[in-house]
Amino acid sequence: EDQVTQSPEALRLQEGESSSLNCSYTVSGLRGLFWYRQDPGKGPEFLFTLYSAGEEKEKERLKATLTKKESFLHITAPKPEDSATYLCAVQAVPGGSYIPTFGRGTSLIVHP
């Protein structure tokens, strides 16, 4: 069973059409939740780290929020250049190594 589930798998938006991506997790003892952006043919690029429920972080048109069970990546008035795959990863106490576990990602396409 996946510890990290991202939804939807794919999302198509029109330019300016705001929406949210979801990352739900089942791990206990969350130490950190990471959001990455991945462009085609490239490695993931770090966006945000969230540590505790209620925390929010923003960067340009992106805002990440965290609850005790899930995180949302809100995209406000997206532009075509926001098209990418967005990955979340959770870091939890069980296991001891604190190596983050990644979700499968949400592929976002923003049409002009």
Added chain:
Amino acid sequence: DAGITQSPRYKITETGRQVTLMCHQTWSHSYMFWYRQDLGHGLRLIYYSAAADITDKGEVPDGYVVSRSKTENFPLTLESATRSQTSVYFCASSEATMNTEAFFGQGTRLTVV
């Protein structure tokens, strides 16, 4: 150039051959990681290293070997390549694991025929 670089970017090899993917980082980060990325599975950890001469298995280590004799290099070897190892491989590094983001290379697309 500063950063993390992988080589080669593309590789085609035959079943049963040994192949090594290279990873080099210039930040002197303690931690280095190897992931594979496949459709439907996302990023899966193969091996990681906490420091030179310290390595540990990840989620999918079978068929792979790693070494880390120097902090900056973390090669991944497929001892006898199989078609199921066709994938995109990403190397990453970070200062630590706790609450620290990882920096990823550009990836190596490996095809085993």
